[in-house]
Amino acid sequence: MRAATSTGRPAQPRPSYGWVLVAVLAVTETTSYGVLTYAFAVFLLPMHAELGWSRAQLSGAYTLALLVWGLAAVPVGRWLDRHGPRALMTTGSTLATLLVLAWAHTHQLAGFYIIWAGIGLTMAAVLYEPAFATITTWFTAGRDQALLALTVVAGFASTIYVPLAQWLVDTGWRNALIILAALLGTLTIVPHALLLRPRPHRLDPEPADGAAAATIPGAAATPVMPAGIRARTALRQAAFWWLAAAFMLAHLGSGALSVHLVAALREQGYSPGTAAAATGLLGASAVAGRILMAPASRRWSRSNITATIFALQAVGILALLGLHHPLGIVMFVVLFGAGRGIISLARATLVADFYGRREYASINGVLALLLTAATALGPLGAGVLRTYLRSYTPILCLVAITAALAAAAMLTAQHSQQRHQAAALNGKPDSQQPPPDAPRRQR
Numbered sequence: 001m002r003a004a005t006s007t008g009r010p011a012q013p014r015p016s017y018g019w020v021l022v023a024v025l026a027v028t029e030t031t032s033y034g035v036l037t038y039a040f041a042v043f044l045l046p047m048h049a050e051l052g053w054s055r056a057q058l059s060g061a062y063t064l065a066l067l068v069w070g071l072a073a074v075p076v077g078r079w080l081d082r083h084g085p086r087a088l089m090t091t092g093s094t095l096a097t098l099l100v101l102a103w104a105h106t107h108q109l110a111g112f113y114i115i116w117a118g119i120g121l122t123m124a125a126v127l128y129e130p131a132f133a134t135i136t137t138w139f140t141a142g143r144d145q146a147l148l149a150l151t152v153v154a155g156f157a158s159t160i161y162v163p164l165a166q167w168l169v170d171t172g173w174r175n176a177l178i179i180l181a182a183l184l185g186t187l188t189i190v191p192h193a194l195l196l197r198p199r200p201h202r203l204d205p206e207p208a209d210g211a212a213a214a215t216i217p218g219a220a221a222t223p224v225m226p227a228g229i230r231a232r233t234a235l236r237q238a239a240f241w242w243l244a245a246a247f248m249l250a251h252l253g254s255g256a257l258s259v260h261l262v263a264a265l266r267e268q269g270y271s272p273g274t275a276a277a278a279t280g281l282l283g284a285s286a287v288a289g290r291i292l293m294a295p296a297s298r299r300w301s302r303s304n305i306t307a308t309i310f311a312l313q314a315v316g317i318l319a320l321l322g323l324h325h326p327l328g329i330v331m332f333v334v335l336f337g338a339g340r341g342i343i344s345l346a347r348a349t350l351v352a353d354f355y356g357r358r359e360y361a362s363i364n365g366v367l368a369l370l371l372t373a374a375t376a377l378g379p380l381g382a383g384v385l386r387t388y389l390r391s392y393t394p395i396l397c398l399v400a401i402t403a404a405l406a407a408a409a410m411l412t413a414q415h416s417q418q419r420h421q422a423a424a425l426n427g428k429p430d431s432q433q434p435p436p437d438a439p440r441r442q443r
Contacts, residue, residue, distance in 0.1 A: 034161025068120030070372030077365020092125025255378025285337025
């Protein structure tokens with residue numbers, strides 16, 4: 001028999017299907033990220049050698065994809081808040097598979113750009129934003145564990161797919177893309193179509209994770225903590241824009257290295273295999289960072305942890321530049337890779353912590369628009385700078401600077417959010433906006 005809550009209603013058990021969704025998305029996100037984002041760096045040099053397109057031209061297509069991804073993130077967020085993930089992610093994974101096959105047969109630069117514009121649209125439909133939104137709407141008490149499980153598994157995307165793509169490229173980069181398209185279609189289309197489910201409130205009037213609303217003793221059943229605030233309220237807060245600035249700076253540097261790291265390591269004298277292995281190991285380091293964040297967040301705030309890891313990313317890049325020794329590349333892989341892992345997990349959890357799940361997908365969609373714009377500028381900017389400076393050293397220095405600035409912006413976001421929360425608890429709105437979703441008094 002179900003135990004009754006303080007409101008007299010039976011408590012609803014947490015549906016186990018939420019964890020089925022975590023498992024499904026862990027597999028599909030690993031494959032989608034591996035094929036649609038991380039593998040691109042491996043194809044940069046062989047495409048340059050065969051087609052004669054410059055690094056700037058090639059990375060420009062990737063930049064276009066990221067821009068399209070960002071522009072599509074806002075309507076995708078609204079769709080997810082209203083309709084759920086199944087149709088969106090199934091359509092996105094199907095289109096992504098067809099576009100990777102088209103990439104394998106490209107010969108014209110204009111066609112290559114059209115293909116990557118389409119891939120950018122599918123990125124918005126299948127990558128972390130819809131996955132995070134799905135998990136956030138299915139979990140409250142277990143949300144951190146669910147997001148951690150997803151990002152830990154998906155963190156191996158580069159570890160699996162960068163070396164795999166490098167190995168396949170040895171048989172020809174076009175054949176490699178055909179094989180990757182087959183893997184993408186097999187591991188994403190059917191799971192999305194058959195196993196994704198609607199938002200849990202459509203299945204049960206109670207919260208999906210069974211968390212009963214906390215109430216004030218002797219008062220009506222009014223939740224102490226709201227389910228979340230509206231997107232328009234969040235966007236009026238200074239904390240949102242400082243949070244966005246921190247992650248934009250981090251994504252700017254990470255985006256640049258996601259495409260150019262293999263080439264940068266080759267320039268420093270590392271072999272193709274070593275460069276690909278180091279790039280792939282960033283994923284394993286990202287997983288370690290995510291795992292360590294869970295116990296660390298019990299002692300320190302997520303904002304402080306995120307700011308610290310941004311600063312350590314700068315240290316890792318300086319070690320790569322200053323230590324012409326295997327120790328330098330090891331420090332870079334450990335520190336920068338851990339930062340990349342924490343960035344993804346921290347973004348999902350901080351948005352949920354700051355703003356709840358009421359319109360999580362819409363808020364996260366606006367943030368994704370800003371972050372993908374920053375990520376898009378990274379590869380293009382690095383490609384242009386490399387063309388004119390003929391060296392990756394200044395680019396790596398700039399990435400270290402952006403990481404340090406991201407740390408400062410994150411600390412500012414934390415301070416601003418604390419000010420908003422204090423104002424809301426005191427019932428006195430600060431100068432930015434009224435308390436989030438405060439109930440109107442009856443006249």
